[in-house]
Amino acid sequence: MSAGGNSPSFVHQPVMLTECLDLLNLHEGARVIDFTAGGGGHSAAMAQRVAQGGMVVAIDRDEDAIAATSQRLSLLQDPVELKLLKSDFSGARRALLAGGADLTGTLDGALFDLGVSSYQLDGPRGFSFMRDEPLDMRMDRTTGQSAADLLQTASNDELFKILRDFGEERFAAAIARRIVERRRTVKIDRTSQLVDIVMSAVPRAAWPKDKHVATRSFQAIRMAVNNELAQIEAGLDYAIDLLKPGGRLVVISFHSLEDRIVKQRFLAAAGRAPSPPGRSPAAMLPRNDVPVLRIITRKPLEASAEEVAINPRARSARLRAAEKL
Ligand SMILES: C[S@@+](CC[C@H](N)C(=O)[O-])C[C@H]1O[C@@H](n2cnc3c(N)ncnc32)[C@H](O)[C@@H]1O
Secondary structure, eight states: OOTTOSSOTTOOOOTTHHHHHHHHTOOTTOEEEESOOTTSHHHHHHHHHHOTTOEEEEEESOHHHHHHHHHHHHTOSSOOEEEEEEOOGGGHHHHHHHTTOOOTTOEEEEEEEOSOOHHHHTSSSSOOTTSOOBOOOOSSTTSSOOHHHHHHHSOHHHHHHHHHHHHOOTTHHHHHHHHHHHHTTSOOOBHHHHHHHHHHHSOGGGSOSSSOTTHHHHHHHHHHHTTHHHHHHHHHHHHHHHEEEEEEEEEEESSHHHHHHHHHHHHHHTTEEOOOTTSOGGGOEEOSSOOOEEESOSSOBOOOHHHHHHOGGGGGOEEEEEEEO
């Protein structure tokens, strides 16, 4: 569906919805921001909670998500003030200010439900190794480099680091080498080509039993194409600025690299620096900065077994929440 599409086929089961709404602690008239509008599932539930008199700002870098969220919220009986913005996290401050809204220090809640939506995964945008599609992988298809272009232009060393750092792929060096060999003769611009490369670079005996051998490579390349980890840091900093004292921040992440950034950002904002590698969290070092957050979830919450049974995507969800001081 394009931005001008005519049906909200983006509909997607919002992950850990009850936990989000409880921890956001929303009341009628509250003003909230959803940084990852997606299919609008969380935004719609937040809108129902804040009701008339409330405000929902919904942001996404994917124009299809903005269209789907707009459509979904227009169906609500009790319309709230709605601001929809196509922006990535790092551009959100500028985008809101350009629209004449300086919301700094005024919001009651902020939500991030990170990663890709099921709509994006269901393609045909190259996010999935399950089908043969053009290798694009951009959440925002109007800007930046596609995965095919990245595979064509990155050096062997850059590809190795992407696969190692974002995919935690043991065979990063072999896969990077194979990409560079293959692109000498043909442009790698289909998902099936990348799958073949990974399958030929990883010894058969080392293929994981519980997931496809290309899972880690696809994740790594997607994260590089969308600059996902740096985006999270920028988004969290801005979300903290937007909240008023007592406002709540809730973040759901889907893999350990994302969760580590959220945890460290929360700790730093709570006035505690992460301990050096290998030290226990109890050894967290106090920081001199004035704390701006109180951490609510000492450990991340996980989805209930009931939710995972209905929505497998919830299996790897980790939710952290904090309150602005
Ligand atoms: C998991 S989906 C959100 C689903 C949504 N909570 C719902 O209930 O339908 C994540 C969304 O975040 C968007 N997204 C991810 N990273 C982003 C970023 N850095 N800036 C803006 N949007 C981003 C994606 O385009 C995707 O639509």
